[in-house]
Amino acid sequence: MTETTVFRGMTRDELDRQYDQRTLVPQMALLFDDWLQRSTAFATRHGMPHRISYGPDRSQGVDLFAVPDARGLHVHYHGGAWKALESRHAWWLAEPWLKAGYCFAAVDFRLVPVVRLAEQVRDARLALSGVHELMEPGLRLVVSGHSSGAHLAAMAVLAPEAGQPAPQCDHLILASGIYDLKPVRLSGRNDYLRLDHADALSLSPELRLDSASGCPVTLIWSRNELAEFQRQSRSMADTLHRAGMPVDGLTSSAANHFKTWDLITPDIPTPWNRQYPRP
Numbered sequence: 001m002t003e004t005t006v007f008r009g010m011t012r013d014e015l016d017r018q019y020d021q022r023t024l025v026p027q028m029a030l031l032f033d034d035w036l037q038r039s040t041a042f043a044t045r046h047g048m049p050h051r052i053s054y055g056p057d058r059s060q061g062v063d064l065f066a067v068p069d070a071r072g073l074h075v076h077y078h079g080g081a082w083k084a085l086e087s088r089h090a091w092w093l094a095e096p097w098l099k100a101g102y103c104f105a106a107v108d109f110r111l112v113p114v115v116r117l118a119e120q121v122r123d124a125r126l127a128l129s130g131v132h133e134l135m136e137p138g139l140r141l142v143v144s145g146h147s148s149g150a151h152l153a154a155m156a157v158l159a160p161e162a163g164q165p166a167p168q169c170d171h172l173i174l175a176s177g178i179y180d181l182k183p184v185r186l187s188g189r190n191d192y193l194r195l196d197h198a199d200a201l202s203l204s205p206e207l208r209l210d211s212a213s214g215c216p217v218t219l220i221w222s223r224n225e226l227a228e229f230q231r232q233s234r235s236m237a238d239t240l241h242r243a244g245m246p247v248d249g250l251t252s253s254a255a256n257h258f259k260t261w262d263l264i265t266p267d268i269p270t271p272w273n274r275q276y277p278r279p
Contacts, residue, residue, distance in 0.1 A: 007183045016188040018228035025256050032089065039091035046098070049091065049106070054130035055123065062127055063087045063106045065094045071101040072140030072170070075131055076264070077156075079147025079176075082112045082120060083192055093264060100266040102142065105131050109152070113192045117203055124152040125160065128167055142171045146261040150177025151205065154236075157215060159208035166213035173268070175220040175260045176229055179206040179236040183228070206236050209243050216246040220263055222254035229257060 003011040010018065017023045025031070043049070049063035062075075074097045078090045087106035094104035109123035132141065145153030154177065157169045178184060181200040184193065201207055217240055221233035230251075237249030250268070254260045 006186045012186070012188075015183060015186060015228075018226050019184060019187045019189050021226070021257055024224075024226060025258060028258070031258050032085065035089045035092060039088050042092045042095055046095070052105075052130065052134070054126045057110055059086075059108050059110045060123055060126070061087070061108045062131055063091065063108070064131070065091070065098060065104045067098050067101060067103055069101070070103045070139060072142060073103045073105060073131065073135055074142045074144065075105045075107060075128055075153075076143075077107050077109075077124060077145035077149035077152045079145070079149040079261070080111075081189070082117060082148045082151075084111065093261070096265045097142075102140075102266070107152075113194065117193055117195065118199065121152060121155045121203060122161075124156040125164075128156045132167055140170045141168065142173065143167075143169050144173035144175070144264045145177060146175045146264065147177060147257065150174040151179060151181075153177075154179055154205035155203065155208070157213075158217075159205045166215075169213065169215040172215050172217045173220070173264055174217065174233075174236070175264055176222065176225060176233065176257050177219075177236070178229070178232050179239075180204045180232060206239050209239065209245075214245055216248075218248045218250060218268060220250050220252060220260050220268070222252050222256065222260050224253065224255060225257040225260070 006012050007015050021028060046065060049065045052062045052064055054060050076090050076093060078085050078087060087108040090106040097104045107127045109120055112120060143153050143157050153172065154174055157167055157172050160166050181195060181204045185195040185200040219233050219237045221230050237247055240247040252260060252263060254263065
């Protein structure tokens, strides 16, 4: 008996494996511990960040590392499948940005399933709006995210709340993200995301570009990560390109999905497979 396919010729089990990072990286907990150790070491050298609240919940905050005479601000959204990790897992990423003259803000937000994904997206937008209001005029704004954090960053920058203008972002960097939730809703991840069809449409940044600004976007993914994550990034890059937005699609040789995060730096490597020329 032939198994029923649910998405692009895949059965439910096959689709589940395509959205489960453990199929390629079984020791994820060791990576997360390493990020915390690197963050702690960085904060010991640089000093603890200043915590800025954007809501009443303790998770609704931003950790800000400041530098004098800053030329810009980098706002970063961590990954964790929308249900795990914290802003402190991302502190170590600040170091090259601070050296380049940027302040660095690591965003915390309420996690699924304590809140629905729509509320988490609202947190992502509120955090960006709140930090942006603190910026001095003329500073360059860079926003980034990794994995599920790339989804949040894309929603915050490219798909603002109805009736609200898109934030004035100078560069959006999205690493190994998910931009179309329709297949995610059909996978085992929906056991905790609890998305219905309308949610999958309204919370997919690839389907919400009608209000997007012309912010340049760089999408990064690895040829060594799950095929479905690679497809998501290629599809998002293609959609942005068709929409006339300035976009770079960069394929790296990072060891896995979690190592593309290391590449979110002020000088994104260029000798990769670039899909679209910079304007």
